[in-house]
Amino acid sequence: MENFVNALISGLISGSLYAAMALGLTIIYGVSRVFNFGHGVIAVIGAYLTWYFLSALGVPFLLATLLSMALMALFGWLLYRFTISPLLKKPNWEFSTVLFMLGAGILLENVVLQVFGPRVKSIPLLVEGALKAGFIQINWHELALIAIVVIAIAALSLFFKYSRTGQAMRAVAQSIPGAQVVGIHIEQIFGMTFALAFVVTGFSGILLGTKYYLNPHIGWEWMVKGFVIVTFGGLGSTGGAVVAALILGLVEAIATLYLGAIWVWPIWFVLFLVVLLLRPQGILGGRK
């Protein structure tokens, strides 16, 4: 019983981290229909940048995060403007963007490897110590992570609902001709979407980097899990991604408890197959 509850809590924690990580993927897809096959490395870059500011330059945590997020936004915008944008104008963009982002992902991953080296890094915990209540034990840090994710999701929702740009992004996601007719600058919104998504993804990388060890290649694993999550939740649905991430996090934790850690990957694959076959549009019916 105790193990089960602890597994649930663990699943909740990893689920929220996964949710943060999957959001960037679903935001880009929802607005621009580009599926970012380099998603994992973006999270890794966000984490490494922060690590760099923290460890190599001794910058305080908050400032390090802000700096790397600013860089991620710039990076996302530039990547869109100079590479994705021209590709979108050509035929077969759906797949050419996939291949391009794959190549870019490998390129960036190896640049990170060259610059930072193969040894693992980690981002220090925010808070030390743990909360103990009966048989339940949670690290304060992990609670902080959940709180941060909740706040981030809330902030994003507010952004999409009430800000001009957020509304424009939702508009573009629902109807590009409608957005054009209303006077929205589609190119500009796409660029800002990439910037926003890179910030969110980079931020999730930082959070993941506090819990797991960082190496340049870990992005691949996060990315494939992200793929399963957004497909499960419905491509383009941010709510779906969050719900799917939590469910998958819980399933993963419980499966690890009763079946063992080697079964994690096969389980993700099976879940992926199941959702693709039974309900390809995902649990919350994405493709908005």
Next chain:
Amino acid sequence: MLNVKDLVCYYGDLQVLRQVSLQVEEGEVVALFGPNGHGKSTLLKAICGLQPPKSGSIQFKGEEIAGLPSHQIVERGLAYIPEERHLFTDMTVLENLYLGAYPRHARAAVKKNLEFVFHIFPRLAERRNQLCSTLSGGEARMVAIGRGLMSETSFLMVDEPSIGLSPGMKMAVFDAIRQIHQERGMTILIVEQEIQHALEMSHRIYLMKKGQIAFERKGDEIQVEEIEKAYF
């Protein structure tokens, strides 16, 4: 206000507009008739920036706008209400209308324009918090027109506003367009299949066939039968 000259448009290798010329004076209501598939929608799309023309000129308020991207044309006070409506279906009526006021210059006038839209379309006021996916065809058409009005526009291009609506709804839509013209002095270019109604409110009409303007007449100089005959 709008001066289109010798406009040529292609869809790939297919020529859709052949040297089309058309004018609309400020404060006028001009109707564009013609059989389906002969280029009327393409002409409107070219004017509002959704379809770049191959050659020719489009002058709006004295400024050349041919080939400009759509968002810049909306900023200059030209609004296009497409036949397909293209509403944001997962948003409410109110959210769609607010998005209509996206251009910079329209944001100051949001309150005023919203009141006007609800005045013209009282039904929308009742349904302001409803999702657009739950609206009827006529109501959705109203939202599309209202959304266009929110952009603080001085020139409205409406593509087949009455298509697919019940007779009662058609009347309501035409009355609304007439009201918009009268109360706001709005210049209107309307494409319609309901020749009778469109003719009644138009100062001038054009007939378009096979991507060209077949003829132009003053509204009171021509009869419905004559136009219908010209379709064939």
Next chain:
Amino acid sequence: MKNLNWKSILYIGVMAFILLYPWLGASSYNKHLFILFFIWSIVAANWNLMMGYAGINSLGNIGFMAIGGYTAGILAKTFGVPPLLTVPIAGLVTSLVVTVALGLPALRLSGIYIALLTLIFADTLPSVLTQTREITGGAMGLHEIPPFYPGMDKTGAYYICFVFFLIVLYIIYRVIHSSTGMAFVALRDSENFAYCLGVNKFKERLKVFALSSLMTGAAGGMYVHALGDISPTTLGIEPFLLTIAMIELGGVGTFLGPILGAFVIVFGNEFLRLAGTLRLTLLGALICTIILFYPGGVIQFFTVLEHRIEAFLKRKTSPA
């Protein structure tokens, strides 16, 4: 009546060169490269059949080759099946597995979902291989797989693979120019139109999965008998990217494109090897550059060249 235009002469010349190359004093290493070229161009050509002709965005074709290779290797090594049989069996097994695991689900999916499914399929194969250590050799892979015939040398392997290369290319050529090939292209370009033509989407989709995985699996079988080893690194990111680079560089949706691309990549890979740890970085950069600036592939240059030669010849042979 054989029309001996300059193109046919060129092809025959190239064939003759390849045929005679070992006798012209080719080094063992160069023969090895040619063997790689023969096999990888088959993988690339089949991948191109799926992607370029049938419009199916598959990312898992490396996995097909691995399944074929492992099947042939296990059959030969553990069960002593002669290579002449292992290769076709490998092809059939691969075709069966892929058609069931990927082809059938792909019937209900489209675009990005197929890409995801095939990618994850290819991704899980290495862990399956590691778990089944006893049969597949785990992370170490299979070694000392029996060659095509006892005492085979590089030249023997060279010729056998060359013959295989010709046969499979011929098959692909025939498929592309048959009604099946046209059905593939119809499905890629316009599903509705294809439907009007009476093309059965499901049948053709299954066909392309079955066919290309059959030939790719057979290529995997050829690989293990020609080279003697296979391991999970054959499924790694590097062969994956290299194969993609082959198709993109050569020209998607053309017959010769993947072959050209394979040639450039296999022989050019040597330069990549010189770069050491920067290898993957350069590969990624290469793919990005090709997709951004030369989406039509190298074949574009050749088409231009072809036209220039035609024009030149016309001037020379027409009356003044």
